[in-house]
Amino acid sequence: MSKPLKNKVALVTGGSRGIGAAIVRRLAKDGANVAFTYSTSAKAAAAVAREAAGFGVVAKAYRADSAAPKTLPRLVARVLKEFGRIDVLVNNAGVFLGGKIGEIRPADYEHLMRINVDAVFALTNAAVKHMKTGGRIINISSILGERATGPDMGVYNASKFAVTGFRRRWAKDLGARGSLVTAVQPGPIDTDLNPATGAHAEPMRRQTALGRFGRPEEVAAAVAFLAGPAAGYITGA
Numbered sequence: 001m002s003k004p005l006k007n008k009v010a011l012v013t014g015g016s017r018g019i020g021a022a023i024v025r026r027l028a029k030d031g032a033n034v035a036f037t038y039s040t041s042a043k044a045a046a047a048v049a050r051e052a053a054g055f056g057v058v059a060k061a062y063r064a065d066s067a068a069p070k071t072l073p074r075l076v077a078r079v080l081k082e083f084g085r086i087d088v089l090v091n092n093a094g095v096f097l098g099g100k101i102g103e104i105r106p107a108d109y110e111h112l113m114r115i116n117v118d119a120v121f122a123l124t125n126a127a128v129k130h131m132k133t134g135g136r137i138i139n140i141s142s143i144l145g146e147r148a149t150g151p152d153m154g155v156y157n158a159s160k161f162a163v164t165g166f167r168r169r170w171a172k173d174l175g176a177r178g179s180l181v182t183a184v185q186p187g188p189i190d191t192d193l194n195p196a197t198g199a200h201a202e203p204m205r206r207q208t209a210l211g212r213f214g215r216p217e218e219v220a221a222a223v224a225f226l227a228g229p230a231a232g233y234i235t236g237a
């Protein structure tokens, strides 16, 4: 079996469930040693670590709260100490908040921004100087980081648009040192955050070209491509 990420080290945020868990498994399958974070789902995280290690790599879960971005440089230091390097950083952990403007609690806004935006800055800022030429920073943004299509999602839109800004500028700023910055911007993916069943799901399903929600593994396949040797001339995209 081909192992395009053999001897690479990936750090993935929010790897205990959903898209992040699929990314951890896929990067491990492709040969990477994987460090990943979770906030509360310790049991699920341990199960993902076991599955990933089943591919013959080192896989380890770290409890690290993205809502406390100032603590994240310590996580980077720990991963560097225990894994020796970071080649791929996947900023995946994220939360959703809907609601009419005028009725949103400022505390909920601040919580989302800390996880969806501040943590992406804090981790990238701490990790990038340790990444060697060819390093990859891959942000899990959203179609809602390009378009504001649905009603009452302005806070989530703004957080993902911010990540779009990071990618577009950082790709240029980091190009000289050989680091590549990309994003995957999925439409609706069937996870706890956005289940494919229920009344809310139908309008989203109808908006998709394929008439269905995506699966976490389908996002993970795109991340694995962007992390791998075949994507060595892709940045900013």
Ligand code: NDP
Pocket: 013, 014, 015, 016, 017, 018, 019, 020, 021, 037, 038, 039, 040, 041, 042, 044, 064, 065, 066, 067, 092, 093, 094, 095, 096, 115, 140, 141, 142, 143, 185, 186, 187, 188, 189, 190, 191, 192, 193, 194
């Ligand atoms: P899930 O809710 O299924 O999983 C979220 C993951 O992030 C979990 O592992 C969770 O850990 C972790 N997480 C949440 N809060 C924190 C925190 N404060 N600190 C550390 N980790 C945290 O979400 P998805 O898999 O659906 O979403 C993943 C990413 O994909 C997000 O950035 C989301 O915005 C984006 N996205 C999702 C889409 C979808 O339709 N599902 C579409 C487009 C983008 P724990 O288990 O411990 O809570």
